[in-house]
Amino acid sequence: MVKAKKYVVTSRFKGMPKLEDFNVVEEELPPLKDGEVLVKTEWISVDPYLRTYNPHISLPYDQFGNQIGEVLESKNDNYPVGTKVVSHKGWRDYSVFNPNDSTDQLDRAYKLPDLQGLSESLGIGAVGMPGATAYFGFLEICKPKAGETVVVTGAAGAVGSIVGQIAKIKGCKVIGFAGSDDKVQWLEKDLGFDKAINYKTADVLKELKQAAPKGIDCYFDNVGGELSSIIISLMNLYGRVSVCGMISSYNSDSGQSPKGTLVQPSIVFNQLKIEGFVVARWVSEWPDAFNELVQWIKNGKLKAKEHVTEGFDRLFDAFVGMLAGDNFGKAVVKV
Amino acid sequence: MVKAKKYVVTSRFKGMPKLEDFNVVEEELPPLKDGEVLVKTEWISVDPYLRTYNPHISLPYDQFGNQIGEVLESKNDNYPVGTKVVSHKGWRDYSVFNPNDSTDQLDRAYKLPDLQGLSESLGIGAVGMPGATAYFGFLEICKPKAGETVVVTGAAGAVGSIVGQIAKIKGCKVIGFAGSDDKVQWLEKDLGFDKAINYKTADVLKELKQAAPKGIDCYFDNVGGELSSIIISLMNLYGRVSVCGMISSYNSDSGQSPKGTLVQPSIVFNQLKIEGFVVARWVSEWPDAFNELVQWIKNGKLKAKEHVTEGFDRLFDAFVGMLAGDNFGKAVVKV
Numbered sequence: 001m002v003k004a005k006k007y008v009v010t011s012r013f014k015g016m017p018k019l020e021d022f023n024v025v026e027e028e029l030p031p032l033k034d035g036e037v038l039v040k041t042e043w044i045s046v047d048p049y050l051r052t053y054n055p056h057i058s059l060p061y062d063q064f065g066n067q068i069g070e071v072l073e074s075k076n077d078n079y080p081v082g083t084k085v086v087s088h089k090g091w092r093d094y095s096v097f098n099p100n101d102s103t104d105q106l107d108r109a110y111k112l113p114d115l116q117g118l119s120e121s122l123g124i125g126a127v128g129m130p131g132a133t134a135y136f137g138f139l140e141i142c143k144p145k146a147g148e149t150v151v152v153t154g155a156a157g158a159v160g161s162i163v164g165q166i167a168k169i170k171g172c173k174v175i176g177f178a179g180s181d182d183k184v185q186w187l188e189k190d191l192g193f194d195k196a197i198n199y200k201t202a203d204v205l206k207e208l209k210q211a212a213p214k215g216i217d218c219y220f221d222n223v224g225g226e227l228s229s230i231i232i233s234l235m236n237l238y239g240r241v242s243v244c245g246m247i248s249s250y251n252s253d254s255g256q257s258p259k260g261t262l263v264q265p266s267i268v269f270n271q272l273k274i275e276g277f278v279v280a281r282w283v284s285e286w287p288d289a290f291n292e293l294v295q296w297i298k299n300g301k302l303k304a305k306e307h308v309t310e311g312f313d314r315l316f317d318a319f320v321g322m323l324a325g326d327n328f329g330k331a332v333v334k335v
Numbered sequence: 336m337v338k339a340k341k342y343v344v345t346s347r348f349k350g351m352p353k354l355e356d357f358n359v360v361e362e363e364l365p366p367l368k369d370g371e372v373l374v375k376t377e378w379i380s381v382d383p384y385l386r387t388y389n390p391h392i393s394l395p396y397d398q399f400g401n402q403i404g405e406v407l408e409s410k411n412d413n414y415p416v417g418t419k420v421v422s423h424k425g426w427r428d429y430s431v432f433n434p435n436d437s438t439d440q441l442d443r444a445y446k447l448p449d450l451q452g453l454s455e456s457l458g459i460g461a462v463g464m465p466g467a468t469a470y471f472g473f474l475e476i477c478k479p480k481a482g483e484t485v486v487v488t489g490a491a492g493a494v495g496s497i498v499g500q501i502a503k504i505k506g507c508k509v510i511g512f513a514g515s516d517d518k519v520q521w522l523e524k525d526l527g528f529d530k531a532i533n534y535k536t537a538d539v540l541k542e543l544k545q546a547a548p549k550g551i552d553c554y555f556d557n558v559g560g561e562l563s564s565i566i567i568s569l570m571n572l573y574g575r576v577s578v579c580g581m582i583s584s585y586n587s588d589s590g591q592s593p594k595g596t597l598v599q600p601s602i603v604f605n606q607l608k609i610e611g612f613v614v615a616r617w618v619s620e621w622p623d624a625f626n627e628l629v630q631w632i633k634n635g636k637l638k639a640k641e642h643v644t645e646g647f648d649r650l651f652d653a654f655v656g657m658l659a660g661d662n663f664g665k666a667v668v669k670v
Contacts, residue, residue: 052600224599246599262595264559264581265387267611274609276602 006092039069084112125330126304134162141242142218146171154222156183158330305329341427374404419447460665461639469497476577477553481506489557493665640664
């Protein structure tokens with residue numbers, strides 16, 4: 001009989017989540033039924049959407065999220081002992097489940113892709129859901145062409161940092177927004193962004209006009225809010241906006257949507273297309289994207305930086321750190 | 336030598352345009368050059384975009400706009416005397432121009448389509464630019480399917496009233512927003528809208544939820560602003576928004592874009608697509624649309640109501656009346 005520890009969310013987050021919003025609980029795992037596996041967690045992902053979904057789920061709930069683990073016991077021939085599994089079982093150290101059961105696309109499990117010697121943690125990062133989000137959300141919705149100007153917000157985050165690098169691979173000019181001078185340095189010096197701007201200190205409109213003298217063709221929007229309104233106001237005819245997230249409103253009260261400058265005039269005059277997406281839409285194509293992402297990382301075209309926090313006990317710290325913007329690249333926890 | 340009268344705009348509009356913002360000027364028209372025609376104006380269109388473009392054009396300028404006239408003299412074999420011509424020559428009673436010259440798509444001229452006995456004034460309404468706007472903006476961007484729920488704002492206007500009726504022709508459930516109880520009555524009783532709502536007096540969120548219990552699939556947006564934010568918050572997965580106009584901000588100061596509730600959460604969670612357009616995009620396909628619109632009108636599926644003001648001297652009144660929402664359907668001036 002295996003005992004598992006898990007984080008249970010017991011409160012609606014108000015602003016930044018607090019430690020008291022979570023209970024760490026021990027539970028005995030049941031014996032395996034046919035088709036099930038026992039998985040020992042190795043890596044857990046902390047992502048902005050864990051915050052976003054909080055107001056919409058009945059309390060209490062087990063904190064979900066992507067994780068990677070190894071099969072210790074198996075009653076599933078497709079997942080023998082030793083198999084590495086990516087699942088959405090979240091903040092827990094052991095779990096029992098049937099990888100073939102999926103109540104929805106987000107909740108499904110799959111074998112860790114062949115990472116060709118790269119760190120397995122990338123399976124919840126650049127070669128996992130965040131990587132797929134960047135890949136499909138940017139390429140399928142923005143449909144960038146070489147020579148076009150691309151803007152990315154949340155550019156130093158797990159998704160944004162990959163979007164910007166994919167845009168460079170596709171021959172675009174890339175401008176990124178991030179929240180500190182260190183991140184700006186990192187984006188320009190290490191990741192090859194043509195320009196990065198600290199949105200907290202810059203005169204955004206002025207610097208963006210200088211950085212994008214030919215206007216903006218594609219915008220990958222991780223933040224929403226006033227920054228997005230300014231960026232959209234500088235877009236060119238037939239510009240495309242891929243709306244991935246809304247960090248600017250994650251910590252606001254669920255009942256009150258934030259207000260901002262409306263962008264209808266730009267949408268009409270420049271015939272812009274603005275589309276939101278959830279990456280599960282392309283789930284059948286993820287394996288192809290993972291292959292290409294692995295190749296890009298191996299041949300040095302894509303840097304998959306990780307911000308690693310060690311210890312199951314430090315999941316909460318890693319989560320609020322990520323929400324506060326401490327991470328460069330993908331925030332993961334090594335269990 | 337023909338003398339022409341024309342309206343010249345001499346001021347930036349502040350809020351609602353004022354009579355003093357215009358000068359009525361007489362000018363002598365030049366003799367015809369090869370390719371040119373002399374046209375006597377019969378119908379002039381007043382449209383919301385005349386207001387919108389004002390802050391963006393150098394002063395003074397001749398008030399542009401669609402009009403229909405008859406060729407009185409011709410040095411163009413394609414446009415013999417008696418030909419009816421649709422042009423963008425605006426608020427003037429006579430004009431000389433070469434119909435083959437077009438500085439841009441908006442400015443081009445073309446022969447009045449065959450209206451099969453319908454009023455020629457429809458050539459600047461349901462079988463003109465407003466009709467094409469409704470036809471392409473709705474069908475090409477919203478791509479409505481039978482059984483879907485469609486919302487239209489500015490529903491009693493020249494474009495909105497046609498969009499709603501096309502949606503009915505396509506088998507959709509149609510909900511329209513308008514600014515008076517009389518308009519609401521007209522939309523429901525005469526045009527066959529399933530539901531119309533007076534946005535000035537209704538509890539919009541509550542009434543819209545009741546009218547659209549299955550959510551909203553398509554939204555044709557003529558207004559922007561807070562009303563649009565509420566509508567978008569009730570949209571279904573993969574909903575489509577066609578952004579045609581922004582009446583709510585037409586009369587605001589050019590330097591200050593209005594603020595409103597941001598809709599990023601809906602865009603992301605429901606994977607919405609929001610696209611703006613200018614109808615010139617489909618100009619090569621207008622003739623096919625005009626054919627279909629004429630058929631719909633002739634067989635009673637589409638009612639093309641017009642709000643006619645008589646007299647060249649009353650163009651200003653017709654314009655501000657339209658901006659104030661006096662018109663049911665298309666506002667036109669009979670010269």
